Amino acid sequence: MKLDVNALRYLSKEDFRVLTAVELGMRNHEIVPAELVDRIARLKHGGTYKLLKNLLKHKLVHHDSSKYDGFRLTYLGYDFLAIKALLNRGVFSAVGRQIGVGKESDIFEVLSEDGTILVMKLHRLGRVSFRAVKSKRDYLCHRSSYSWLYLSRLAALKEYAFMKALGEHGFPVPTAIDCSRHCVVMSLVQGYPLVQVKQLQNPDDVFETIIGLIVRLAEHGLIHCDFNEFNIMIDDNEKVTMIDFPQMVSVSHRNAKMYFDRDIECVFKFFRKRYNLSYEEEREQDEGSASVAGEERDKLRFSSIEKSAGFLDKELAASGFTRKNEEDIQKYIEGEKEGSDDEYDDDDDDDDDDEDNEASDSEPVGVQISSLKMADEPEESSGCNVVGDKEPLAPGNEEGTADGSDGSEEDENDEELTKRLNKERKRAIASAQGRRKLITSRNSYKDKGRKSSLNSKVQRQALQW
Ligand code: ADP
Numbered sequence: 001m002k003l004d005v006n007a008l009r010y011l012s013k014e015d016f017r018v019l020t021a022v023e024l025g026m027r028n029h030e031i032v033p034a035e036l037v038d039r040i041a042r043l044k045h046g047g048t049y050k051l052l053k054n055l056l057k058h059k060l061v062h063h064d065s066s067k068y069d070g071f072r073l074t075y076l077g078y079d080f081l082a083i084k085a086l087l088n089r090g091v092f093s094a095v096g097r098q099i100g101v102g103k104e105s106d107i108f109e110v111l112s113e114d115g116t117i118l119v120m121k122l123h124r125l126g127r128v129s130f131r132a133v134k135s136k137r138d139y140l141c142h143r144s145s146y147s148w149l150y151l152s153r154l155a156a157l158k159e160y161a162f163m164k165a166l167g168e169h170g171f172p173v174p175t176a177i178d179c180s181r182h183c184v185v186m187s188l189v190q191g192y193p194l195v196q197v198k199q200l201q202n203p204d205d206v207f208e209t210i211i212g213l214i215v216r217l218a219e220h221g222l223i224h225c226d227f228n229e230f231n232i233m234i235d236d237n238e239k240v241t242m243i244d245f246p247q248m249v250s251v252s253h254r255n256a257k258m259y260f261d262r263d264i265e266c267v268f269k270f271f272r273k274r275y276n277l278s279y280e281e282e283r284e285q286d287e288g289s290a291s292v293a294g295e296e297r298d299k300l301r302f303s304s305i306e307k308s309a310g311f312l313d314k315e316l317a318a319s320g321f322t323r324k325n326e327e328d329i330q331k332y333i334e335g336e337k338e339g340s341d342d343e344y345d346d347d348d349d350d351d352d353d354d355e356d357n358e359a360s361d362s363e364p365v366g367v368q369i370s371s372l373k374m375a376d377e378p379e380e381s382s383g384c385n386v387v388g389d390k391e392p393l394a395p396g397n398e399e400g401t402a403d404g405s406d407g408s409e410e411d412e413n414d415e416e417l418t419k420r421l422n423k424e425r426k427r428a429i430a431s432a433q434g435r436r437k438l439i440t441s442r443n444s445y446k447d448k449g450r451k452s453s454l455n456s457k458v459q460r461q462a463l464q465w
Pocket residue numbers: 099100101102103104105106107119121174186187188189190193230231243244245361
C-alpha cells in the first residue's frame with residue numbers, strides 16, 4: 001500500500017473531524033451510517049457528505065451501500081489519523097523513505113523536530129493472510145474489517161509496551177518513543193538485519209550473545225517466538241539489537257517450551273549454515289571443558305532455566321497494555337498459525353489498494369520525504385484532533401463525539417495515561433538522541449549522506465510551507 005503523506009497537507013480541519021467521526025463510529029459499527037458520521041462530527045456549518053466524498057477520493061474511507069449508506073476507515077485513513085496525532089504531539093515532523101516491508105507492517109524513517117531520524121512502524125495485521133481467517137471471525141464478533149484495525153492497534157501497543165519494558169531491563173532493543181493506534185515510533189537501529197550480513201568477524205561471540213538473549217528473555221518470563229535472522233539487527237561493531245515483538249509470549253504459555261526450542265533451533269541452524277559454526281560439536285570435542293559443555297547445553301534446556309513469569313507485567317500495564325489485550329492478540333496469532341494454509345477469500349477488501357503485498361525485508365520502497373506541516377493547521381491539537389490520544393477504535397459502546405467530549409471514565413483514565421506517556425516520550429526521545437551520538441558506524445559508507453540529505457530536503461520543503 002502506498003503511503004502518500006502529501007495528501008495530508010491538503011486535508012482541512014473539517015476533513016479530519018469527519019475522518020475522526022468515522023473512526024469513533026467504528027467503535028460499534030462495522031460500516032458507520034453516513035448520518036451517524038454527521039451526528040458525531042457535529043460540524044458547525046454542515047457539509048459532512050461533501051467532506052466524506054473528499055475522504056473517499058483520497059481513499060481514506062471506504063464507501064459501502066450494500067445495507068445502508070455507510071463508511072469505514074481504510075488502512076490509509078487509519079495511517080493518517082495516527083500520523084496526524086503523532087505530528088500534533090511533536091514526535092516527528094516529516095516522513096522519509098520506507099526502509100522495510102514486512103508481511104504485516106510497513107516501516108518508514110521519520111524525522112523528529114530536532115533532526116533525529118526515528119523509525120515509524122505501521123502494523124498491518126491481516127494484510128496478507130486476513131482472508132484466511134474465516135474461522136477466527138467468531139472471536140472477532142463479526143466485526144471483520146473493524147477488527148483488523150483494532151488488532152493492528154493491539155499489535156502496535158504490545159510492541160511499544162514490550163520494547164519499553166525490555167529496554168528498561170537492559171535488553172538491546174530500539175528505544176520505544178511513542179505509539180498511536182497501529183503505529184509505533186522507535187529509535188533507528190544503525191545496522192542491518194543479520195540475514196543481510198554475509199560475514200562476521202566474531203561469529204562465535206555474536207552467536208553466544210544471541211543465545212544468551214533468548215535465555216535471559218526466558219529468565220524474565222518471555223519468549224520472543226520469532227527470533228530469527230530477520231529480527232536481529234547487527235551494527236558494524238557486531239553489536240546485536242533485537243526487534244519485532246508483537247508475537248512474544250509468556251513462559252507460562254502452554255506451548256512455551258516449543259516456542260523456546262524453536263527460537264534456539266532457528267539461531268543454531270542459521271549460524272551453522274551461514275557461518276559454518278558447529279557449536280555443540282566444538283564444545284564436545286574440547287575435552288578439557290567437557291563439564292562446561294554440559295553446563296552450557298543445560299542452560300539451553302527450557303526446563304533448567306529459572307523463569308519468572310509475570311516479571312514485566314507492571315511495566316506492560318504502565319504502557320496501557322492489559323491482559324485482555326494480550327488475550328485478544330494471542331487469539332489472532334494462534335488462529336493465524338492454524339489457518340495459514342487456508343485460501344484467500346476476497347470478501348473483505350479492507351486494503352483495496354494493496355497491490356504490493358510482497359513480504360520482504362530487503363528493498364526499500366522509495367517515498368518522497370515530506371514535511372508534514374499543514375498550511376491551515378495550528379501546531380497544537382485542536383477540536384478535530386482529538387483523535388489525538390483517545391485512540392477511539394477500541395471496542396466500546398459509547399458513541400462519543402468527534403471532539404472527544406463524551407467524558408467517559410475510560411477517557412479520564414486515558415488522559416492520565418496520556419500524561420504519563422507524554423513524559424515517557426520526552427525521555428525516550430532524549431535517550432534516542434543520546435544513543436545516536438554514541439554509535440559510530442563503520443559501515444556508514446552505505447548510508448553516507450543519508451541523514452544530511454534527508455535533513456536538507458526536509459528543510460527545503462519545510463521552508464516552502
Ligand atoms: P515485521 O513485523 O513486518 O517483520 P520488523 O519490525 O521485523 O517488521 O521490521 C522489518 C524490517 O524493518 C527489519 O528487518 C529492519 O530491516 C527494519 N527495521 C525495523 N525496525 C527498525 C529500526 N528500529 N531501525 C532500523 N531498521 C528497522
